[in-house]
Amino acid sequence: MTDPARENDQNGPAIRRDLPPAAEAMARRRIAAAGGRAQAALLWERVWPLIVPILCTVGVFLILSWLGIWTALPELARFGLLGLFGTILLFLALRFRHVAWPGPDEALARVARQSGEAHRPAVAFDDPLSHPTEDELTLALWRAHRLRLLERLQQLKAGWPAPGMNRRDPYALRFLVPLLLLVTFIAAGPDRGGRLADAVRPTTIMAEAAPRIDAWVTPPAYTGHPPIFLTGDVNRPVAAESERAITVPQGSTVTIRMPDTADLGVTALTKDGRPVPLDVAPADKAGPTGAPAERRLTLVGDSTVRIDRNGTTMMGWSFAVTPDEPPKISPTREPGATASGSLSLAYSVSDDYGVVSAKGLIVNADPTTGDGARPLVEAPELPLNLPRLRMREGTGETIRDLSAHPWAGAKVRMTLVATDEMNQTGESAPIEFVLPARRFNNPLARAVVEQRRTLALDANKAGYVAMALDAITVDPSKFQQDGVYLSLRAAYHRLTGARDDADLVSVVDFLWEIALGIEDGDLSLAAQDLRQAQEALRKAIENNASDAELEKAMQDLRAAMDKYLQALAEQAQKNPQANQQAANPNAQMLRPEDLQKMLDQIENLAKTGSKEAAQQMLSELQQMMENLEAGRSQQAQQQQGQQGEMNQALDKLGEMIRRQQELMDKTFKMDPDTDGSGAEQQPMTPQERQQALDALRKGQQDLAQALQDLQKQMEGQGMKPDGKLGQAGRSMGEATDQLGQGQPGQAVGPQGEALQALRDGARSLAEQMARQNGTGTQPGTGTARGQGQDPLGRRQQSRGTDLGSSVKVPDAIDTQRAREILDAIRKRLGDAARPLIERDYLERLLEPY
Known part of the structure; x- marks a missing residue:
């Protein structure tokens, strides 16, 4: 049979499949991994020599920055050095264009070199047979060769990169840069970022020291506002002026202290853009060049102030000026005359920062004098007393004796004028009146x-x-x-x-x-001298005279006072009948010792600097003398009709007080909780108790109606009862309601309040009558004696109406009430069921008895 591998491919592939597929794949992975490492090493060897100069350049930049070199260099040198660094970095970056990526052959060649294996297994593994063959021996040798290569592939190495820096930098200067970086990094501390930013941050003129500029606003002293410091955290660019205007009073002074150099300038503009001149206090010519000079500006309206240097605005402020309003003055009542003929003025003054002076301007308005009249004497001067210097709002009163002035008795027109610290004046509406004059009884x-x-x-x-x-x-x-x-x-x-x-x-x-x-005779002349001495002392105190001048004015016043009192005594001796007729048991007793004591106090206050207190006491002394003069000149004829009506009203009030006292005593006895029935009275049946309560209610209701009728009668006669009588009527009504509900215990309280209100109202009516008769209490003169009392405050027999407000010996009804109260306390104390805290309290009540 034929080998399938060889039948599929007669060239190399059939021969290469003589190894198992898994071994073949593993071999190729090893070759690929080694080649990849070799390519990376080759790339690093080519790139690292290019990266090191760039890193050294950046390191040198950081070292210079952290050393603070940029703030020490001029602008041109700084940007030139930055450009040099940029050029170097650009040149070094362009060198990367010539770097080639390592190829596979270069990688395999490096693997072969670094592995040290014979026959270069990584390369030889892919080699084919030069000629296809069917020779079994040749093929066996070829398979043995490839198996040996596969074993050697386990030893493939790419090696570490070797960029050759020692050859390029034989002195190792590259290692000096990290060392310096570490040192400068530690030395720069938290300012590292700021020093790096200094390299590219736009700078102003920093080579020179910034000029020292101090600026502040001083409001006028009379405003009481503290100074405002403008430099420091308060300064800001002019662009923010409209948003953060500084509010200051009118008349405030802006002071700017800065070097007197040509490159610095101050510009002040009003709200509409008009320039405002500044007062310049030049620096000391003997001092160094650029010594501080002061520039001042008084703010009258809204303004802007800028400080420029070489045409560039350094700082600026905008001021919103609060105007100083002129003072206001107006009379609170029509000008009048005192009993002695002095002019009495009452007025109110107000100002945003306080009034410093006031006066009355008087012009002639007498129709009997023609247009061509030529007065011999100027109009009288009328300085007004202020309640307190620089008072922002208040009322004042001035009493001036102008009876000796030639214009006294003429019709005049007066305007009140008030002046503030800025010499602004406020005027009242003109008032026409007749200037008070002394009343002369002698026709001649x-x-x-x-x-x-x-x-x-x-x-x-x-x-x-x-x-x-x-x-x-x-x-x-x-x-x-x-x-x-x-x-x-x-x-x-x-x-x-x-x-x-x-x-x-x-x-x-x-x-x-x-x-x-x-x-x-001499009495009027002495009174005139006394008034002149009082006026001289008042002016001395107002003008802060020296101790010697004050002492002389006090001596003149004491001499005039002694002369007046002596003349008064001589007149009393010459005319004892008139003196006896003018005597009034209710008139106030004024002793020479009292006057001498007041004079000593005025002198001490004036010398110790208590100006306002001295003026106040002098006004009280003047008022006392006015009252004394009024009492002396007042004739025996008084308004008998009104006085009789007041006496009748007082008599009726006294009767009401007596009736209210009786009603309260009876009501108190009707209360079962107070054991008011006692052992001395027989117990009442419910019918008798109800009848008694109805009688008390009817009596209380009738008394309330009588009080209401008396109030209407008094108002119809021109008298002014105060609110105490109305309060008494309301309390009576409440007591009537309680009695109608069968609660006498709840009615006792309102009855007591009604009784006290009746007494207070009667006392007020008596004081009102005394004031109308010229015998009441005047400011600074002490308290007049009560109606129908002797000089020691004791009740005179058969004089006036007892209002129940004087000290008196307890009568029988008071003794009986005290006994009943004590019996009730003892009875409750004997009740063992009462709480311990209540029994302790009752025992303390009985300790004095």
């Missing part, structure tokens, strides 16, 4: 004062005033004192012989002294 004194005012308001009427004085003195026999007649004649001759306005002004002053002498 009134005539002299009238002529004095006519002369002061119009010098052109000097001849008319001279004729009036001549007519007054036409009959010397009508004058009780020759000195008055001679003074008036002297005034007449001085008036007719006047050569200028100064002579006429002296006649004006002389006529005032004559009128005071006619009225009550």
Whole structure:
């Protein structure tokens, strides 16, 4: 038979299938694996010499970056070095174009070399017979040859790559790069990323040190706002100005301190783009070049400030300016006159940062003076008292004695003016009124004062005033004192012989002294000197005078006070009848010791710098003297009708207080919880108890109706009952409801509240009557004595109505109530079933008894 392998293929294939198929496949896998390893080794040997220069170049770049070389190089050198690195890397990358992929033959040749086997088994395994043959011996030899090759294929090797770096780098410089990389990596620390970015980061002028710039805003001191520092975290680009404007008060000063060099500049613009000039304080010429200089700008409106360097904006700010509003002032009531003739003004002031001063501007509005009038005396100055310096909002009151001014008694027009720290002024609406004047009881004194005012308001009427004085003195026999007649004649001759306005002004002053002498002699002159001394001290305190000036002003005030009190005592001795008539048991007692004590306190406060407290106490002293003057000049005739009506109202309130007290006592006894029935009374049947409750309810209801009628009557007579009486009426109504529900215990509380409210309302009515009579309490003068009390506060017999508010000895009903309360406490204490805490409390209540 014929071999099937040979019949299928007469050339090589039949001969190669002499090995088993599995062995044939395994052999070829071994050859392919060895060839693949050989190709990889060959490729690495060709590529690695090209990769090493690239890695070394990148390593050198990292080493230089981590050493911080980029920040030390100029801009041109930095970009030049970066370009060199890029060129080298590009050149080294282009060398990869000449790298050829190893072929199969090259791989098998490397396997043959690295394996060291004879006859190159990897290559010889694929060799065929040179000539087909049927010789059995030849075929047997061929099969033996291939079996031996198959055994040798297990020893195939590709070998490790050998790129030959030692030949290319005999000094091993390539190993220096990793070492330096490690050292610089550690040295750079957390700044590694930033130093790498410095190689390509656009830089400003960094070779020079950045200039030191300090900027801040100083608001005006009176605003109380702290300075605002602009440099540091607050600075920002000009682009953000519109979004983050800095709000500052008007008048704030922007100060910029920076080197005085040509490359730095400051630009200030208003909201509409107009430039704003800056005040420049140059640097010290003796100092080094570029020493700091200050530039200042006062902000009046919304502005923008920029700092430029070589045309580039470094920083900038936008300011939103809050305007300083002008102050406001307005009177809270019409100008009035005190009992002594002084001008009294009450007003309210307000300002966003506080008012520093206020005054009243007075102009003549008397219709009797024509347009061509020539006043001899200027309008009186009227500085206003402020409740507190730089007060933002409040009310004030000023009392000025202008009765001695020649314009007193004339119709004037006054405007209140307030001034703030920026010298802005606010004005009130003009007010027309008659300037208060002193009331003269003597007809001759009134005539002299009238002529004095006519002369002061119009010098052109000097001849008319001279004729009036001549007519007054036409009959010397009508004058009780020759000195008055001679003074008036002297005034007449001085008036007719006047050569200028100064002579006429002296006649004006002389006529005032004559009128005071006619009225009550030295007392009026002493009162005038006292007012002048008070005004001088007030100005000294307001102007922060020295201790010597304050001491002199205090001495003058003490001397004027002593002179006034002495004149007052002398007048009382000369006219004891008038003094007795003016005496009022409710009038306040003012002792010289009290005045001396107040003067000492004013002096101490002024010298220690307590300006506002000293001014306040001086105002209180002035008010006290005004009250004293008012009490002295007030006549015995008072408004008897209104006083009688108030007395009747007080009497009715006293009766109501008595009735309410009785109702409360009876209601208290009706409460079973208080054991008010006691052992002294017989127990009541339910019918009797209900009748008693109905009587109490009817009595309480009638009393509430009587109180309501009294309130309407008082309002109809012009009296102003306060809310206490209304509260008493509500409490009475609540007590009536409780009694109607048969709950006397719940009615006692509202009855007590009604009783106390009645007492408070009656006391308020008594104080109101005292104020209308000029005997009430005034600011700074202490408390007036109660109605119908002696100087020690004790109740006078048969005077006034007892309002139940004075201290009194307990009467029988009070004693009985106390006894009933004690009996009730003892009864509850004897109940063993009560809690221990309640019994302890009851024992403490009984300890004082």
